[in-house]
Amino acid sequence: MAASPDDRKYSKEHEWVRVNGDTARIGITDYAQDQLGDVVYIDLPEAGATVGQFEKMGEIESVKAVSDLFSPVSGEVLRVNDTAVDKPELVNSDPHGDGWLLEVRLTSPAELDALMTAAAYDAFTAAQPA
Amino acid sequence: MPDSHAPTLRQTPLFDLHEREGARIVPFAGWAMPVQYAGIVEEHHAVRERAGMFDVSHMGRLFVVGADAAALLRRAVTYDVTSIAEGHGHYTLLCNEDGGIVDDPYVYRLDAHRFLVVGNASNAAHDAARIRSFLAPDDDAELLDRQDETVMLAVQGPASPGYLARVLGPEVATLEKRACTELPFMQYKLFASRTGYTGEDGFELVTSREAGRAIWRQLRAEGVAPCGLGARDTLRLEAALPLWGNDIDETTNPYEAGLGWVVSLDDGAAFAGRNALARIKAAGPDRKLACLRAGGRGVMRGGCAVLHDGAHVGQTTSGGHSPTLGVSVAMAYLPNDLAKPGTRLTVDVRGRALPVTVVRRPFVPHAEQRVAHAQQHETRS
Numbered sequence: 001m002a003a004s005p006d007d008r009k010y011s012k013e014h015e016w017v018r019v020n021g022d023t024a025r026i027g028i029t030d031y032a033q034d035q036l037g038d039v040v041y042i043d044l045p046e047a048g049a050t051v052g053q054f055e056k057m058g059e060i061e062s063v064k065a066v067s068d069l070f071s072p073v074s075g076e077v078l079r080v081n082d083t084a085v086d087k088p089e090l091v092n093s094d095p096h097g098d099g100w101l102l103e104v105r106l107t108s109p110a111e112l113d114a115l116m117t118a119a120a121y122d123a124f125t126a127a128q129p130a
Numbered sequence: 131m132p133d134s135h136a137p138t139l140r141q142t143p144l145f146d147l148h149e150r151e152g153a154r155i156v157p158f159a160g161w162a163m164p165v166q167y168a169g170i171v172e173e174h175h176a177v178r179e180r181a182g183m184f185d186v187s188h189m190g191r192l193f194v195v196g197a198d199a200a201a202l203l204r205r206a207v208t209y210d211v212t213s214i215a216e217g218h219g220h221y222t223l224l225c226n227e228d229g230g231i232v233d234d235p236y237v238y239r240l241d242a243h244r245f246l247v248v249g250n251a252s253n254a255a256h257d258a259a260r261i262r263s264f265l266a267p268d269d270d271a272e273l274l275d276r277q278d279e280t281v282m283l284a285v286q287g288p289a290s291p292g293y294l295a296r297v298l299g300p301e302v303a304t305l306e307k308r309a310c311t312e313l314p315f316m317q318y319k320l321f322a323s324r325t326g327y328t329g330e331d332g333f334e335l336v337t338s339r340e341a342g343r344a345i346w347r348q349l350r351a352e353g354v355a356p357c358g359l360g361a362r363d364t365l366r367l368e369a370a371l372p373l374w375g376n377d378i379d380e381t382t383n384p385y386e387a388g389l390g391w392v393v394s395l396d397d398g399a400a401f402a403g404r405n406a407l408a409r410i411k412a413a414g415p416d417r418k419l420a421c422l423r424a425g426g427r428g429v430m431r432g433g434c435a436v437l438h439d440g441a442h443v444g445q446t447t448s449g450g451h452s453p454t455l456g457v458s459v460a461m462a463y464l465p466n467d468l469a470k471p472g473t474r475l476t477v478d479v480r481g482r483a484l485p486v487t488v489v490r491r492p493f494v495p496h497a498e499q500r501v502a503h504a505q506q507h508e509t510r511s
Binding site: 037038040043059061063065066 | 171290450
């Protein structure tokens with residue numbers, strides 16, 4: 001699997017967060033979408049809701065199974081990627097780009113220190129059982 | 131990488147080919163089986179639109195041979211196997227004395243005195259022991275378990291006759307629906323039937339390990355998509371074909387499962403479960419296995435509660451996302467009055483109420499039903 005992009009940070013629950021000023025985009029990693037298989041349904045909080053770091057923020061459902069989504073950071077939801085909600089296959093085809101899930105306003109930027117760099121995340125996934 | 135599925139799980143003779151293909155391997159009924167190669171949805175569409183192939187070597191393959199083979203099997207299964215013409219197969223059930231379904235094997239009659247019984251992987255050993263238990267002391271009948279020595283492949287989809295004709299010769303494509311034959315292939319004998327578990331036209335093959343590997347590789351080179359258990363499940367669910375252990379088991383009877391057509395009572399044979407089944411048929415089942423189609427987002431799985439006006443009326447036995455329909459579908463046993471097509475219910479999907487409608491079985495018409503439907507339209511116009 002290709003190296004994860006190093007313009008963002010990663011959680012052990014296989015979400016990424018890319019910071020832009022005081023806002024950030026959240027999505028799931030290429031590793032996560034590969035493990036899930038064909039995504040058919042995404043359930044996300046609405047704009048205005050608050051999410052907490054490492055707390056459940058929604059569900060992602062593939063043909064195979066359902067998984068909880070955990071927010072990698074705390075924040076207020078500014079925008080939901082409706083395109084991905086309507087076309088969940090985007091999460092499979094472009095998880096780090098057009099398949100992003102949420103845009104949030106960061107409430108505790110210091111939390112980013114608890115996340116992994118791309119290199120650390122790739123080492124983490126390489127050690128996962130098949 | 132830790133090899134978490136190594137020594138205790140059985141591997142089919144094609145296992146290394148699946149690994150080389152990059153298949154994701156999962157434990158299933160004691161076997162290490164491929165669940166997907168390119169992806170479940172892609173494999174699913176390959177079978178509906180062109181052709182896909184499945185390694186189903188985990189299925190039980192029991193040959194029952196001898197002058198009394200038909201009589202022996204008739205004591206064990208619900209369907210009158212003595213009426214199966216040579217070179218044909220039929221779906222059957224093994225029932226217990228209460229009429230509960232112990233397994234749902236397909237029985238093929240190769241000739242007057244030879245049958246092939248194909249049962250579920252999880253039941254293979256149990257089925258053989260059960261059929262053996264009906265042997266009478268002076269029966270001329272022998273049970274030959276050929277699971278270890280052979281490979282079983284399912285090649286399914288509208289383009290499967292062409293692919294198989296190229297690899298096995300043109301004769302295989304002339305088989306009628308549910309017919310079976312034996313052909314020479316390499317130096318081996320090859321069993322071929324026009325059957326499957328997808329709702330599409332297709333074939334099932336049983337042959338030696340060597341011949342099975344050769345056929346798999348040749349079909350792969352021809353462009354047939356390798357498909358895993360994931361697509362096998364979405365395909366059979368759309369076709370509303372029951373899965374033993376989910377939709378049918380020892381606690382369900384054939385009539386409530388919509389499988390009354392597999393129970394022969396008219397020939398008077400004293401098969402296992404006959405008395406209970408005759409009683410159930412006379413009284414009529416009080417629930418039916420219904421097909422549910424979601425009217426919103428969310429994916430039903432097995433084990434979801436089905437609600438009517440807030441009251442619990444049943445539970446889904448299997449469910450999933452239908453790649454063909456683009457919505458979730460499921461099956462559930464429901465009281466007769468709620469099992470009628472058009473009934474609106476809700477299903478509890480992890481705390482969310484998903485609106486569903488009872489629809490006619492199957493969700494996606496089988497290939498032969500689509501042909502019949504098209505012919506009806508031609509006649510009308």
